[in-house]
Amino acid sequence: MRNTKLPPDLQAAWNEIDGxxxxxxxxxxxxxxxxxxxxTLYEVASFGGFPTRYPHWRFGMEFDQMIKxxxxxxxxxxxxxxxxxxxxAYLLEGNDMTTQKMVMAHxxxxxxxxxxxLWFSHTNRHMLDAMANHAVRIQKIIDRxxxxxxxxxxxxxxxLENLIDYHAPYIQRPEAQTPVPxxxxxxxxxxxxxxxxxxxxxxxxxxxxxxxASERQKQQDERNRSRNFPEHPxxxxxxxxxxxAPLERWQHTVLEIxxxxxxxxxxxxxxxxxxxxxxxxxHSEIMTKKAARASEIVDFxxxxxxxxxxxxxxxxxxKLGLELLRDVEDRWNKGKFGKEYDECQDFAAKRAWDTGAGxxxxxxxxxxxFHNDITFIDEFLTPEFALEQKLFTFRYxxxxxxxEIASREFAEIKQKLLYRLxxxxxxxxxxxxxxxxxxxxxxLRHRHEGVDLRIDYARDTLRNLHKIWTRPVHLETVIDEKKxxxxxxxxxxxxxxxx
Amino acid sequence: MADRVERDLNRFRxxxxxxxxxxxxxxxxxxxxxxxxGRRYVSIPLPQxxxxxxxxxxxxxxxxxxxxGDVGDPIARGDGQDSGSGEAGEESGKHTIEVDVxxxxxxxxxxxxxxxxxxxxxxxxxxxxxxxxxxxxxxVGPDSLRHFKRSYREALKRQIxxxxxxxxxxxxxxxxxDMRYRTWKTTMLPEANAVIIYAMDVSGSMGTEQKELxxxxxxWIETWLRSQYKSIEIRYIVHDAAAKEVDQQTFYHLREGxxxxxxxxxxxxxxxxxxxxxxxxxxxxxxxxxxxxxxGGGDTRECVDILRNHLLPKINLFCxxxxxxxxxxxxxxxxxxxxxxxxxxxxxxxxADRDDIxxxxxxxxxxxK
Numbered sequence: 001m002r003n004t005k006l007p008p009d010l011q012a013a014w015n016e017i018d019g020x021x022x023x024x025x026x027x028x029x030x031x032x033x034x035x036x037x038x039x040t041l042y043e044v045a046s047f048g049g050f051p052t053r054y055p056h057w058r059f060g061m062e063f064d065q066m067i068k069x070x071x072x073x074x075x076x077x078x079x080x081x082x083x084x085x086x087x088x089a090y091l092l093e094g095n096d097m098t099t100q101k102m103v104m105a106h107x108x109x110x111x112x113x114x115x116x117x118l119w120f121s122h123t124n125r126h127m128l129d130a131m132a133n134h135a136v137r138i139q140k141i142i143d144r145x146x147x148x149x150x151x152x153x154x155x156x157x158x159x160l161e162n163l164i165d166y167h168a169p170y171i172q173r174p175e176a177q178t179p180v181p182x183x184x185x186x187x188x189x190x191x192x193x194x195x196x197x198x199x200x201x202x203x204x205x206x207x208x209x210x211x212x213a214s215e216r217q218k219q220q221d222e223r224n225r226s227r228n229f230p231e232h233p234x235x236x237x238x239x240x241x242x243x244x245a246p247l248e249r250w251q252h253t254v255l256e257i258x259x260x261x262x263x264x265x266x267x268x269x270x271x272x273x274x275x276x277x278x279x280x281x282x283h284s285e286i287m288t289k290k291a292a293r294a295s296e297i298v299d300f301x302x303x304x305x306x307x308x309x310x311x312x313x314x315x316x317x318x319k320l321g322l323e324l325l326r327d328v329e330d331r332w333n334k335g336k337f338g339k340e341y342d343e344c345q346d347f348a349a350k351r352a353w354d355t356g357a358g359x360x361x362x363x364x365x366x367x368x369x370f371h372n373d374i375t376f377i378d379e380f381l382t383p384e385f386a387l388e389q390k391l392f393t394f395r396y397x398x399x400x401x402x403x404e405i406a407s408r409e410f411a412e413i414k415q416k417l418l419y420r421l422x423x424x425x426x427x428x429x430x431x432x433x434x435x436x437x438x439x440x441x442x443x444l445r446h447r448h449e450g451v452d453l454r455i456d457y458a459r460d461t462l463r464n465l466h467k468i469w470t471r472p473v474h475l476e477t478v479i480d481e482k483k484x485x486x487x488x489x490x491x492x493x494x495x496x497x498x499x
Numbered sequence: 500m501a502d503r504v505e506r507d508l509n510r511f512r513x514x515x516x517x518x519x520x521x522x523x524x525x526x527x528x529x530x531x532x533x534x535x536x537g538r539r540y541v542s543i544p545l546p547q548x549x550x551x552x553x554x555x556x557x558x559x560x561x562x563x564x565x566x567x568g569d570v571g572d573p574i575a576r577g578d579g580q581d582s583g584s585g586e587a588g589e590e591s592g593k594h595t596i597e598v599d600v601x602x603x604x605x606x607x608x609x610x611x612x613x614x615x616x617x618x619x620x621x622x623x624x625x626x627x628x629x630x631x632x633x634x635x636x637x638x639v640g641p642d643s644l645r646h647f648k649r650s651y652r653e654a655l656k657r658q659i660x661x662x663x664x665x666x667x668x669x670x671x672x673x674x675x676x677d678m679r680y681r682t683w684k685t686t687m688l689p690e691a692n693a694v695i696i697y698a699m700d701v702s703g704s705m706g707t708e709q710k711e712l713x714x715x716x717x718x719w720i721e722t723w724l725r726s727q728y729k730s731i732e733i734r735y736i737v738h739d740a741a742a743k744e745v746d747q748q749t750f751y752h753l754r755e756g757x758x759x760x761x762x763x764x765x766x767x768x769x770x771x772x773x774x775x776x777x778x779x780x781x782x783x784x785x786x787x788x789x790x791x792x793x794x795g796g797g798d799t800r801e802c803v804d805i806l807r808n809h810l811l812p813k814i815n816l817f818c819x820x821x822x823x824x825x826x827x828x829x830x831x832x833x834x835x836x837x838x839x840x841x842x843x844x845x846x847x848x849x850x851a852d853r854d855d856i857x858x859x860x861x862x863x864x865x866x867x868k
Contacts, residue, residue: 060507460551
């Protein structure tokens with residue numbers, strides 16, 4: 001193991017940055033910086049930032065692709081930081097001092113966000129240990145049952161890993177309490193005969209026929225409901241599988257690990273724009289106002305420009321987050337919010353609006369505390385901002401095989417942005433029936449919201465689902481505006497219209 | 500730090516290899532790999548190495564972008580995913596990644612899958628080069644080559660065997676006998692040289708598809724032979740009624756009219772060998788591709804004569820690949836079979852379509868010559 005402690009010059013730089021960041025009121029876990037050569041940095045990056053992960057080929061594949069990207073100069077990683085207490089951040093050996101300082105400042109923003117943002121409040125702050133434990137547990141399973149079955153099963157789990165309930169940690173869903181499947185004998189059909197009647201002539205008075213009828217209906221409903229399994233659609237498909245699929249113990253463990261790690265990473269996907277914006281805001285603030293020497297400012301500007309560079313087809317989360325935060329700061333500094341401002345019809349007056357409220361910074365800290373990407377954009381994206389940032393929506397044109405600019409209307413831009421962020425760009429898929437056709441088959445339902453699934457992927461995923469469920473599996477979805485049921489029974493795919 | 504990525508990387512490469520192996524017949528019938536060939540690597544498009552998930556198709560989605568432009572302006576090219584009919588199932592296998600595979604490894608896979616025997620080079624003046632590889636373990640050696648783990652293990656074994664090991668106080672002290680050292684094995688690498696002489700009929704009856712078959716076949720021949728020899732020279736001969744030597748580009752693209760006299764090519768090949776490649780120093784491979792049409796019986800007889808008396812005794816292997824064309828009679832293969840069928844270093848194979856390439860390569864190279 002090599003010494004990755006900070007060399008004195010970087011340590012001095014960190015002490016300085018650390019001082020500024022705390023002065024600004026950033027509040028973060030202790031950060032441990034390590035300087036890595038590019039190869040090791042990519043190794044860590046391919047492990048999702050962690051030094052130890054369970055054995056799986058996809059880490060190797062990611063590493064292979066990253067190294068290739070690096071070799072051909074297509075991509076460069078400057079920084080990696082993991083949500084842990086203490087937090088670990090990695091610096092790339094050989095970067096110039098300006099870059100290192102900028103990365104350090106950027107990292108303070110991230111760790112402050114990890115620590116304080118609501119959506120991270122349920123994450124495991126000792127994930128470094130947990131990941132290492134996961135690796136050991138899976139390694140032990142491999143030692144016991146062999147490499148191939150475990151690898152195959154991990155592949156299957158990863159294929160389903162996005163089928164979790166992203167909001168589950170933050171709310172209590174009554175319907176998430178799935179009862180155990182009904183296994184006891186069918187109850188005899190004892191329809192209620194009403195209250196006990198001693199004298200037959202009283203029957204019509206004590207138990208009037210319509211009362212009896214309603215009692216029977218009630219009981220029938222009750223029975224029908226318990227025949228639904230699960231009682232309510234389940235969004236956490238992985239949990240459902242853990243509870244009800246015929247898994248061996250080791251498979252259960254593997255599935256649980258994959259699910260745990262997915263829940264750990266989920267908030268990072270939920271807050272990409274906000275989190276990157278926040279970190280970029282702070283590296284920019286700290287560097288330009290405090291840390292950058294006059295001789296470093298050009299280098300800084302160049303790196304910063306690289307970070308917030310835009311390309312027409314890809315929304316740069318760093319750029320969008322940063323600009324939107326600055327816009328919020330400006331508006332709250334000038335008091336451009338509230339009833340009076342919103343109702344003002346005079347464009348010029350609105351533009352020149354300045355009450356000297358000076359609440360900008362305070363508002364930003366509020367954003368970082370409470371918002372995820374969806375709420376952040378929903379609440380703060382304004383038509384003025386969209387115009388100024390030249391936002392547009394694009395769509396695919398089948399005839400020309402080109403992506404084209406579709407609109408510059410604010411409403412459409414906002415809708416599309418939110419839409420792409422909803423459920424983190426993943427389709428909504430629920431377990432609808434765990435005993436479909438009363439044959440123990442699994443029925444998933446995709447809530448179609450305008451975009452079809454990729455069918456080739458969907459078929460292969462069904463195949464993987466079948467490996468876990470072992471009985472036929474079905475997915476209800478929509479293809480080309482027609483409702484379809486995709487099925488896989490272990491040998492053949494089926495696809496039929498259901499309307 | 501993260502030393503385990505090597506393990507995952509190796510596993511990934513192994514998977515890639517497995518995929519190529521599994522679909523080798525398919526890859527061999529495609530031309531794709533040839534065009535992508537770099538100097539030492541080929542990029543192979545692999546289907547489905549990534550993990551399938553329920554995910555959105557991209558096309559209906561679109562998104563939000565940033566920058567100049569009017570409504571309707573194109574901003575990026577699609578990847579043609581939706582082209583053709585939108586029928587489900589046709590898209591299957593279209594998600595691909597590209598993996599670089601070293602040519603040597605490809606040859607190795609080819610060899611394993613087709614069970615190709617290694618070639619025993621002929622030629623008296625074979626130069627053998629030696630190469631040292633640290634693969635062995637020895638009981639003696641210099642300290643600089645001490646194998647710590649193995650020495651330690653030996654010591655542990657000895658202590659456990661003698662009962663000197665105490666698990667509560669696990670002190671392992673190696674003695675001299677326990678020491679293990681890395682040692683090298685010298686491997687002999689033949690430095691034999693080889694030359695491939697390709698000859699092809701370019702008369703009117705050989706169409707584009709026929710040439711493509713030849714091209715793909717040649718790629719696999721070269722991949723294999725390169726793994727067997729240190730250096731390889733390649734010469735190209737085209738012929739219709741007369742033969743001439745050309746470069747690679749011309750070889751695959753030239754199209755002449757006129758009749759076919761195969762003997763002309765054989766004569767030219769023979770002259771090349773006599774002038775440049777003394778059979779004692781060179782391993783010589785001749786591949787001749789045609790659609791089996793030859794000019795009358797007289798020329799065929801001459802071909803047989805040249806082969807039997809001059810060419811075959813001088814060279815390692817003569818392969819005749821007959822591709823099927825609309826016009827070709829395909830007689831030549833029969834004639835060769837009839838007159839020379841028993842000859843050990845002559846291989847005749849018919850390549851009707853791309854699916855046959857796999858089998859033809861197996862026939863051509865299966866002799867280990």
